[in-house]
Amino acid sequence: MRTTAIIVSFAACLAMAAGARAEQVDLLLVLAADVSRSIDDSEFNLQRKGYAQAMTDPRVLRAIAGGRHHAIAITFLEWAGAPEQNVVVDWTVVRDEEGAGAIAATMLSAPRSFLGRTSISAAIDFSMERLTAAPAEADKRIIDVSGDGTNNSGRAVTESRDQAVAAGITINGLAIINTQANPGYAFHTQPPGGLPKYYEENVIGGPGAFLLQVENFDTFAEAITRKLVTEIAGAASPQQTASAQ
Numbered sequence: 259m260r261t262t263a264i265i266v267s268f269a270a271c272l273a274m275a276a277g278a279r280a281e282q283v284d285l286l287l288v289l290a291a292d293v294s295r296s297i298d299d300s301e302f303n304l305q306r307k308g309y310a311q312a313m314t315d316p317r318v319l320r321a322i323a324g325g326r327h328h329a330i331a332i333t334f335l336e337w338a339g340a341p342e343q344n345v346v347v348d349w350t351v352v353r354d355e356e357g358a359g360a361i362a363a364t365m366l367s368a369p370r371s372f373l374g375r376t377s378i379s380a381a382i383d384f385s386m387e388r389l390t391a392a393p394a395e396a397d398k399r400i401i402d403v404s405g406d407g408t409n410n411s412g413r414a415v416t417e418s419r420d421q422a423v424a425a426g427i428t429i430n431g432l433a434i435i436n437t438q439a440n441p442g443y444a445f446h447t448q449p450p451g452g453l454p455k456y457y458e459e460n461v462i463g464g465p466g467a468f469l470l471q472v473e474n475f476d477t478f479a480e481a482i483t484r485k486l487v488t489e490i491a492g493a494a495s496p497q498q499t500a501s502a503q
Contacts, residue, residue: 280395283351284325285490287332288385292405294338294376296436296443301475302370305404305434308478309334310362315483319355321490329353330490331394334365337381338374340412346371349393376446377412378405378461382422382429389427400489404432404482407446408456419463428464431457432485433471434478466492 289309293302312318313332322330334347346368352358385401401422409415422429433454436447449456454471462469468488472481 280393281329281331281351282327283329283331283394283396284322284327284398285330286389286392286394286396286399287330287486287489288388288401289332289334290381290385290401290403291334291336292338292376292378292381292403292407292434293336293370293372294405294407295373296376296407296440296447298438299370301406301436301438304475305478306365308475308482310365311479312483312486313352313358313362313365314355315486317483318486318490319358321487322352322358323354324491329394331392331396332361333388333392334361335381335384335388336371337384338372338376340375340377340380342372342374342377343381343384344371345388349388349391351394375411376405376407376409378403378409379415379418380412382415382418386422386425386427398492399427401427401429402432402485402489403429403461404434405457406434406436407443407453408449409460410446415460419461423463426464428467429462430467430485430489431462431469432481433457433469434475435471435473437474 291305329351331349331351333345333349335343335345337343347361347364350357350361381403382401389399419429435453454469457469470481470485472478
């Protein structure tokens with residue numbers, strides 16, 4: 259009887275351990291969207307709708323289905339100044355249109371998180387924290403940063419980037435060319451050499467890191483769709499740069 263009890267107890271422990279083991283997915287992806295004050299309300303709406311549209315795009319769903327585990331885990335956050343980061347969509351495992359649709363619906367229904375300065379560095383730091391809290395596991399971890407300006411709040415963005423890269427995380431970028439911003443933001447949104455060059459030199463990094471350039475907020479949905487497909491399929495080449503026209 260005692261032996262039987264020990265065996266039953268051991269089996270129960272194994273079952274609990276198996277149940278506690280994190281789910282394996284093909285990718286842990288943090289979507290980090292800039293909602294700083296250089297982005298007006300109409301641009302914000304185009305950006306938010308672009309993310310939602312991309313989530314349910316058939317190309318993105320096919321890329322997810324084509325992975326080894328047929329699933330990815332996504333969290334969507336918005337950021338502005340150094341103390342301003344907000345999780346709009348918490349970690350969600352996506353396998354199909356239903357899961358993607360749920361994320362898109364949450365994106366579209368949530369209010370704008372902030373209207374502050376621009377701390378890409380704090381966004382990266384916060385994204386790293388979110389990756390640590392992910393309920394799933396993956397060999398591939400990506401922070402996907404979209405923004406329309408330079409880092410002007412918090413610590414140096416290169417410090418945050420280097421720390422993330424050292425931890426084995428890839429940071430990809432989506433540089434939004436914002437020609438409609440208030441003239442007072444010109445140096446911020448159009449730095450010397452252009453925003454894509456700034457992102458290439460200061461923001462992106464890690465294995466297979468790449469940058470996409472989107473010419474305006476109207477083309478955001480197509481750009482983020484292409485970016486998601488590349489990230490999910492793992493087809494990015496180092497320091498690849500493309501334009502969404």
